[in-house]
Amino acid sequence: MYRIDSIKLKPPIQDEKTLLAVTVAKLTGLGPADVNNLTILRRSIDARRKPDIVLVYNVAFDLTKPERGMKLLTSSKHGVEVKMYKPEEYQYRRLAGRMIEEDERPVVVGAGPAGLFCAYILAVNGLRPIIIERGRSIDRRTADVKKFWESGKLDTESNVQFGEGGAGTFSDGKLNSTVAGKSMFANEVLKCFVRFGADKSILYSNKPHIGTDELKRVIINMHKELENLGAEFHFECKLTRCIIRDGVLRGIRYKKNGESRERACRYAILCIGHSARDTFYSLSMEGMLMEPKAFAVGLRVQHPQELINRDQYGAGYERKNLPAADYKLTYKAASGRGVYSFCMCPGGYIVNASSEEGHLAVNGMSYMKRDSGWANSAIVVSVDKSIYGEGLFAGVSFQRELEMNAYNLGQGSIPVERVGDYFKCADAGHLSKSAYTPMIKGKYRYAPLHELLSKPLYNDIREAFTDFDRKLPGFANDEALFAGVESRTSSPIRMIRGESLESNIEGLYPCGEGAGYAGGITSAAADGMKVAEALITKYF
Ligand SMILES: Cc1cc2nc3c(=O)[nH]c(=O)nc-3n(C[C@H](O)[C@H](O)[C@H](O)COP(=O)(O)OP(=O)(O)OC[C@H]3O[C@@H](n4cnc5c(N)ncnc54)[C@H](O)[C@@H]3O)c2cc1C
Numbered sequence: 001m002y003r004i005d006s007i008k009l010k011p012p013i014q015d016e017k018t019l020l021a022v023t024v025a026k027l028t029g030l031g032p033a034d035v036n037n038l039t040i041l042r043r044s045i046d047a048r049r050k051p052d053i054v055l056v057y058n059v060a061f062d063l064t065k066p067e068r069g070m071k072l073l074t075s076s077k078h079g080v081e082v083k084m085y086k087p088e089e090y091q092y093r094r095l096a097g098r099m100i101e102e103d104e105r106p107v108v109v110g111a112g113p114a115g116l117f118c119a120y121i122l123a124v125n126g127l128r129p130i131i132i133e134r135g136r137s138i139d140r141r142t143a144d145v146k147k148f149w150e151s152g153k154l155d156t157e158s159n160v161q162f163g164e165g166g167a168g169t170f171s172d173g174k175l176n177s178t179v180a181g182k183s184m185f186a187n188e189v190l191k192c193f194v195r196f197g198a199d200k201s202i203l204y205s206n207k208p209h210i211g212t213d214e215l216k217r218v219i220i221n222m223h224k225e226l227e228n229l230g231a232e233f234h235f236e237c238k239l240t241r242c243i244i245r246d247g248v249l250r251g252i253r254y255k256k257n258g259e260s261r262e263r264a265c266r267y268a269i270l271c272i273g274h275s276a277r278d279t280f281y282s283l284s285m286e287g288m289l290m291e292p293k294a295f296a297v298g299l300r301v302q303h304p305q306e307l308i309n310r311d312q313y314g315a316g317y318e319r320k321n322l323p324a325a326d327y328k329l330t331y332k333a334a335s336g337r338g339v340y341s342f343c344m345c346p347g348g349y350i351v352n353a354s355s356e357e358g359h360l361a362v363n364g365m366s367y368m369k370r371d372s373g374w375a376n377s378a379i380v381v382s383v384d385k386s387i388y389g390e391g392l393f394a395g396v397s398f399q400r401e402l403e404m405n406a407y408n409l410g411q412g413s414i415p416v417e418r419v420g421d422y423f424k425c426a427d428a429g430h431l432s433k434s435a436y437t438p439m440i441k442g443k444y445r446y447a448p449l450h451e452l453l454s455k456p457l458y459n460d461i462r463e464a465f466t467d468f469d470r471k472l473p474g475f476a477n478d479e480a481l482f483a484g485v486e487s488r489t490s491s492p493i494r495m496i497r498g499e500s501l502e503s504n505i506e507g508l509y510p511c512g513e514g515a516g517y518a519g520g521i522t523s524a525a526a527d528g529m530k531v532a533e534a535l536i537t538k539y540f
């Protein structure tokens with residue numbers, strides 16, 4: 001196969017593949033019929049010269065007349081660089097059908113992206129993993145979350161953080177990650193998403209996204225496949241203890257329907273996510289080595305999507321059939337701390353993502369179409385012990401305190417305030433009238449949110465907003481809306497793991513975001529695959 005990079009096409013584009021085949025033919029002097037099996041390897045939007053927007057493609061193709069290939073590679077007459085192309089495939093190992101003892105079946109704790117993809121590799125290799133998940137199966141969980149958003153009644157074991165699919169289920173479903181393109185695991189994660197029903201465009205979009213509606217379908221199909229491969233799911237089943245003797249894992253204790261049970265096992269993979277604070281404490285008490293890890297906190301801000309589209313694409317974008325625009329903003333405050341936009345959700349919703357009674361945390365989500373008409377992201381400040389003090393769980397306590405204050409400030413609902421009132425520290429007493437409608441899943445109410453963050457963090461965000469408004473005119477508009485608190489941007493701890501990816505306890509593997517080795521759906525899933533491969537290499 002052959003590859004050509006950086007082909008630029010002007011939107012709107014009806015039939016992408018046909019237009020690309022014609023363009024390749026023109027660029028190389030081939031006939032359109034010569035270009036065969038054209039595959040889009042990458043598509044990105046270049047808006048640097050807005051409103052003159054172009055879509056940039058890397059493509060691969062083969063030739064109906066292979067004998068013309070050499071000329072294509074050697075001739076420079078056509079003035080475009082043509083390279084040989086060989087797709088990289090992830091090689092699944094398939095262990096020979098070795099009978100395994102019941103206690104050799106690995107236990108995967110947590111059915112989020114890390115847990116599901118870890119279990120998938122183990123199952124493909126015939127190891128019949130046991131998946132235990134403290135939350136409920138996806139349909140029941142969806143009902144629990146809907147009830148919470150409508151009534152404010154939280155189920156602390158089945159919510160936006162806990163349950164089948166993990167934290168990413170009620171999300172924007174952004175699948176881009178810093179490891180994508182570089183890690184064969186990350187590429188395979190995207191291929192698996194397509195295998196389980198996601199749109200093929202995630203394989204080549206530079207910002208792949210599937211929205212919460214599509215993500216749920218993928219998780220249901222993956223569940224079925226895992227069961228076909230011999231995996232076993234146990235919901236409402238919470239790991240409470242690891243049974244360890246002489247530094248070696250011997251089994252686990254878990255709670256199911258309020259009853260405590262034990263299971264002998266030699267291998268367990270902890271894919272528990274960044275919100276499993278109770279489990280962090282118990283693992284640390286049992287001697288698992290961990291260290292504090294920096295993270296970030298802040299507030300979610302909402303703007304009309306139209307404003308972001310105009311800022312990013314320029315005038316006339318409406319006629320170009322472009323997706324809802326996103327943004328990535330960073331700023332270094334005078335304090336030396338970083339302020340940046342996190343988990344930006346174009347055409348999305350702010351959501352109540354709490355998991356503990358009396359504590360309130362927000363996040364963002366969207367559906368595949370990203371058509372809510374509003375854009376939101378978290379504007380967060382990097383924090384570390386200089387802010388929350390020494391101690392393994394000082395970061396967790398800091399998060400919990402912020403969430404408790406947010407809960408009290410909003411009297412159990414999401415506290416919101418207009419950006420103008422926030423920076424004037426003016427207690428308006430109500431949400432000032434504006435055409436900017438809050439697009440929020442969960443109960444919300446006006447509160448003097450400017451009282452929530454400490455002065456140093458408040459000042460960092462204030463400073464950054466001046467810079468962000470320069471980059472995206474209208475970003476600091478008084479009518480824009482703040483909602484708080486965004487506290488769970490990543491894990492506040494890291495579980496120590498060695499070269500074999502095992503913890504200091506033999507047979508016990510820390511994995512994914514909660515363990516401090518991933519940030520986001522794709523990188524957590526990729527870490528799940530990596531850990532499964534490491535376990536197989538060492539023990540099977
Ligand atoms: C609202 C929201 C939107 C997001 N949007 C995006 C996005 O658009 N793109 C993106 O890349 N990332 C997004 N994220 C982050 C992403 O969801 C996480 O990075 C990812 O899910 C981490 O995967 P994980 O498998 O490591 O952990 P998690 O997904 O957190 O899964 C951990 C699982 O372990 C279970 N568990 C915890 N403790 C126990 C126990 N003791 N026993 C049994 N089970 C247990 C939990 O119930 C949970 O289901 C979002 C997160 C949220 C909350």
